[in-house]
Amino acid sequence: MSMYDDRDNLYIGPPKTPDSATWVTRFFRIGLLLVFALLMGRLYQLQIVRGDAYRTDADDNRFRLVESPAPRGVMYDRTGQILVRNRPSFEISLVPDDLPFNDPETEIDEQAAEIEHVLQVLNAGQDPDVALRMGELMFRRLGRADYANTVENAGVDLNYVFVPGPVETTADEEGQPQATTSSTIRIPDLTQQLPMEGLVALVQRAIELGGQGSASEPVPILDLVDRTRAFEIVEESYAMPSVRVNEVPVREYIYGDLLSHILGFLGPIPAALEDEYRANGYTNPNERVGLNGLEFSYQTELRGLPGYKNVEVDILGREMRTVGQVIDPVPGSNLILNIYKPLQEAMYNELEKAMEETGAPWAVSIAMNPQNGAILGMVSLPSYDNNIFAERINEDYLALEADKRRPLINYAIGGLYPPGSTFKLVTSAAALEDDVIGESTIIRDDGPIYLPNKFFPDDPEQAQEFVSWNHALGIVHGPLNVVQALALSNDIFFYWLGGGYPPAEFKGLGQKELSRWAELFGYGDPTGIDLPGEVGAIVPDDQWKRQLYAESWTTGDSYNMAIGQGYLLSTPLQVLVSAATVANGGTVYEPQVVRQVVDANGGLQRDFEPRIRRELPLDDGIIDIVREGMWAAVNSEIGTAAGAQVPGVTVAGKTGTAEFCEYIPELEDCRRDEEGNLPTHAWFVGFAPYEDPEIAVVTFLYDGGEGSAVAVPVTQKILAAYFNDIAPRTEETTP
Amino acid sequence: MLAVLTLIGIGIAMIYSATVTTIDLSDYWLRQLVFVGLGVVVLIAATFFDYHYFQILAIPIFLLFTGSLVAVLLFGVNQGGSVRWISVGGVLVQPTEAGKFLVIIYLAWYLSWFHNEMGRLPYLLGALALLLAPLVLVYLEPDLGMTVTFAFIGGVLILAGGVRLWQIGLMAFGALLTLPFLWGALQGYMVERIQVFLNPQDNPGAAFNVNQALIAVGSGGWLGRGWGYGSQNQLHFLRVRHTDFIFSVIAEELGLIGATIVIGLLLFVVWRLLRIADHAQDHFGRLIALGVAALIFFQALINVSMNLSLAPVTGLTLPFVSYGGSSLISMMFAIGLAESVAIHQGRTEF
Structure with missing residues (x-):
């Protein structure tokens, strides 16, 4: 367009007035250059300086x-x-990224509209099951407060129910649950079917929260959908890109x-x-x-x-x-x-029956192969149906939470109780090994023994009395060796072993040896079973008592510990492990529930391997004496556990009747019966066959009464079931 | 001319890339080609039509334009919350597109006709009234982008039309005074868009498009990802990618080089238009060329700025490049108008 360049000279019209258009175009050109520079600068900044970051963003997008x-x-x-x-089962979820945005230019909330559309397809408006299940999922996801706020902000009135709050337990010195305090909490009633607006608000809130993490991560809104319904939903939701149906x-x-x-x-x-x-x-x-x-x-x-x-x-x-x-x-x-399901059933049924008869609030039975630690069965009652955790949070679940007996606790590994006379296995083995007694040492039970009061050693009135259980029945056992003492579960004998008896110049094990042997037998530290929630209680010693009670260890403490009363607490599994150690001749095994790990193609990934915790440092023959004592408890005429005999096999065992203190604040004393006796836990731990043990069973009933009267019959039935139905004896092994 | 055709060519290629993977839109590049054909006819016709005749048509044009805007408000078709189209025999027409050059024509006529009287206030107010009448109507549709465009064109023309300095001062003062009222009168969606622009993090949903555009532009780098290989474009993360955000597609697929060429071509066109204005012999022609320059400059600036997050989102298209029949044809008509100014010099002066 060069023709304009020389136009000015040829111009013959009216003189061109210098008007504002001239400087406007000039100004315009400057603006043009500025704009060009500005846009170039911005492009350079975006594409070159920050280009890599945006490239990453683009990849994140796609x-x-x-x-x-x-x-x-x-x-x-x-x-x-x-x-x-x-x-x-199928789960329906929404991808926050794939929901429409709420376009501010329009009146309607596109996101809410789309969610409502989805919920219509899911039938949340009509089907109460769907609406309830969605409410529960949202409750779990959002929590109590957010759930209530969201629903109420959507203009829906909520009903509330009160449920017991978390239980707080205070324990007395024996670790018994004393007082349980529980405050009630107010939660929205989940059995109330929410109307559409409430559900839409909840889902929108969940999407909002879910989108904060990763907006491409699906947020589940409904689960437990069966296959037929899932396919229907897939078909109906083809036009809704945010809906995902996953098999879960x-x-x-x-x-x-x-x-x-x-x-x-x-x-x-x-x-x-x-x-x-x-x-x-x-x-x-x-x-x-x-x-x-x-x-x-x-x-x-x-x-x-x-x-x-x-x-x-x-x-x-x-x-x-x-x-x-x-x-x-x-x-x-x-x-x-390692579990035998039929044995587990027998254990469950027998224990449940015994609990009904005795009114024990909870009880435990565990069976283990003493030769390798394999757990053959384990029952803690009351139990619960673990399917409810997969299903809805319904009344069943709330009832479970509210149950004072706390069924969720596995008392077999999570409860600590005085082991009672079952601990005498440890005391006798220790005394024999430490040469406190020999196999034929005789100690006389002539009635209660007295420890002089520390401050008034000459006043017999002030002396501390120690009795054996049989004294209350008006019986004294007279001269006893260790086997007879175990069979009769005589307490006087074991007082002597534990604390000595100064009047007879008899020296006992003392606190140090008692504690050392308790730990060797598997008390104290948890046994190491492959289940979560196992506890252990420290084995008490002098220092422990000083720290806790500001008192030194007394002979009386040794007496109590020797018979499994007093400060030592153990789980039923620890008692079983200690008895299994006696049964197998002195090896402490770690209990294991799982036998094999097999991959999906059937390949063995991990085979059963007994895990030995330790071999007890016992001289030859010592464990045999203790075993003989357990044999005598079941099979001799004088034994406390004659009820444990099973036809066809030889059973050996040890009973326990452990007193415990359930502190009643109003009485400022422990709970007692009319005669002033403390309540007792019933224990029995036994094994069979005596000659070559393959099963050891412990049975424990909290507040169940006498071991011999309550725990022994249960164990007998379990052993009978095992030897009759599960692993019947062949001719050769039957004695 | 060549620059314009190059731009159109790039536009068709990019529209093809932007829409071919979307079934509903896959023939848009062909439709754009048809519009280009129409546009070329319009351009050539406008070029050879002596622009001086538009002086006679100026008053009917003004009446027709304002009339059609009123008609839009009364009988218009509502799309996406605003009324911008009117149905003429079944075809949707957007009067504001044609309005771009109509405003130029009648304002140029008024300002050149009363050129010597422009120093007096009543005539200036008359010019303002001619501008404000369609402005208010467009604003009511609502169409913020067009309102601003008209205001810019009008402003440039009135400035060039021979106002005095003191008048400019007065207008600036008046504009300052009305600013708070303007903010109050801004329609809801406009306020929201401006707020999204100022504070994008407050409204992630609404800032999505802008953000995706930034990602698209940014991931282009020097040479781009290649035509048809822009992931933001091909996987549809970019919305309205064949119209409002076509520049992002260019920047993503053709890179800094391609984007620079497009901007350069656009500004070159404006530069040439300014040259036509400088060499025009009469006020009318000069103002028309200037108006067309202002129109193309402003639309290009706002559209590119919006793609680069320098300006709030408006519906303004990228001249010659974006898809859209009425926009393309009216732009080409405007160019034809300016070309007519270029070739019809001197004849009618005698």
């Missing part, structure tokens, strides 16, 4: 790591009976109450441990993990490894193609337990 969960391993009993399996198998514990303490249950990752799980490769925040029992302790083996694939998605979250390597999931391993 690549999505999709996790394919591995099927969780199942569990079998020792004989191959399936105990827990996976039931197919539900754990089905086939025998419920029978094995719940062993198997445990699954649940969402606890909020407090989220970081830890994430660090261990739990990338899906909705994954359910083992929270108790074997589900917890074998979580890694059962879980397997989830598979991953990188997919390129478009804005609607549709998978366009798979990028790079696909990692297939590795299915979880299966567990084969």
